[in-house]
Amino acid sequence: MTTERLDILSGDYQNSIKRAADILKSDGIVAVPTETVYGLAASAFSDAAILKVFEAKGRPQDNPLIVHISDMDMLKGVADDIPDIAFVCAKKFWPGPFTMVLKKSGAVADSVSPGLETVAVRMPLEKSIRDIIDCAGLPLAAPSANISGCPSPTTYTHVLNDLDGKIDAVVLGNDCKIGVESTVVSLCTDKPRLLRPGAVTLEQLKAVLPDIEVDKAILSEPENGKKVASPGMKYKHYAPKTDTFLVEGNSEKYAEFVNGRENAVAVCFAEDKPFLKVKTLVYGSANDQSALAKNVFSALRQVDQLKATAVYIHAPEKTGVGLAVYNRLIRAAAFKVISL
Ligand code: AMP
Numbered sequence: 001m002t003t004e005r006l007d008i009l010s011g012d013y014q015n016s017i018k019r020a021a022d023i024l025k026s027d028g029i030v031a032v033p034t035e036t037v038y039g040l041a042a043s044a045f046s047d048a049a050i051l052k053v054f055e056a057k058g059r060p061q062d063n064p065l066i067v068h069i070s071d072m073d074m075l076k077g078v079a080d081d082i083p084d085i086a087f088v089c090a091k092k093f094w095p096g097p098f099t100m101v102l103k104k105s106g107a108v109a110d111s112v113s114p115g116l117e118t119v120a121v122r123m124p125l126e127k128s129i130r131d132i133i134d135c136a137g138l139p140l141a142a143p144s145a146n147i148s149g150c151p152s153p154t155t156y157t158h159v160l161n162d163l164d165g166k167i168d169a170v171v172l173g174n175d176c177k178i179g180v181e182s183t184v185v186s187l188c189t190d191k192p193r194l195l196r197p198g199a200v201t202l203e204q205l206k207a208v209l210p211d212i213e214v215d216k217a218i219l220s221e222p223e224n225g226k227k228v229a230s231p232g233m234k235y236k237h238y239a240p241k242t243d244t245f246l247v248e249g250n251s252e253k254y255a256e257f258v259n260g261r262e263n264a265v266a267v268c269f270a271e272d273k274p275f276l277k278v279k280t281l282v283y284g285s286a287n288d289q290s291a292l293a294k295n296v297f298s299a300l301r302q303v304d305q306l307k308a309t310a311v312y313i314h315a316p317e318k319t320g321v322g323l324a325v326y327n328r329l330i331r332a333a334a335f336k337v338i339s340l
């Protein structure tokens with residue numbers, strides 16, 4: 001399959017949006033930029049289109065997709081019995097990097113969330129995906145546009161590296177401003193439950209959902225065979241092929257530890273770099289959590305090129321957006337954490 005390039009930066013924006021919408025309306029699959037990561041979109045009403053997404057990504061079919069909408073009318077078409085608190089959350093966090101798990105409407109294709117009575121819904125901020133949704137008149141189911149298990153894509157080059165030839169088209173847009181996937185909150189549990197941390201932080205959520213609970217799977221390895229609230233949590237994710245470790249400790253201890261390892265790579269903070277004698281990939285300053293989020297997946301994608309025996313990632317604080325970055329990194333490291 002030839003993957004069409006739809007250039008919205010230096011090409012004709014309107015034509016590219018319309019072409020993307022036409023492909024989606026005829027059950028094709030298109031990679032699109034969002035403010036979080038690039039998504040691989042398909043009509044949320046078409047099992048045939050969604051099957052293509054799972055196939056192109058090699059994604060396990062029990063890992064449900066997020067449905068993207070562009071206005072509140074569309075919400076009513078994909079979810080039933082929407083509780084009042086969902087409208088409060090929508091007012092506060094939409095459009096933006098925030099996903100709500102709600103009761104699934106019968107109109108949504110079964111394969112969006114197979115075996116579940118729920119559907120995850122988000123209204124993104126990025127203009128181009130909203131324009132595509134409007135133009136197609138369809139809600140779009142879209143997981144991250146990467147090969148399942150690999151780091152998520154934050155540029156169209158990442159998308160092409162993983163999926164060129166496997167998808168109908170890619171929208172060539174800007175690099176993703178946030179860089180980690182959306183915050184996912186279930187409103188179908190007794191109390192609201194944070195299933196995945198993102199750029200809408202736990203601190204911000206507590207202002208609207210004071211009784212929110214944090215799912216244990218966010219920071220710990222799910223027990224073998226145990227049912228998890230967010231099926232995506234049980235998979236190894238975001239991982240380089242190089243043996244990966246997450247390292248907790250101050251700059252001095254981190255540098256001492258990593259410098260003592262043979263043929264290592266350090267994925268580190270700008271502040272660590274002067275003290276390191278190994279190859280480094282800086283993913284931002286320790287104090288700038290937004291930069292860490294924006295750069296983390298790019299850094300993970302570069303690790304394997306350095307042909308090291310192991311990679312030691314300096315862990316961020318687990319507050320603010322740092323919690324989201326930590327959550328992705330502990331999965332990249334398959335829960336191998338070294339505390340100094
Ligand atoms: P991705 O598509 O890669 O951004 O991953 C979507 C995430 O949302 C996965 O971790 C899923 O487990 C989670 N998710 C999607 N739909 C649901 C749902 N209906 N219930 C619980 N979690 C969901």
Ligand code: MG
Pocket residue numbers: 143144152
């Ligand atoms: Mg993903």
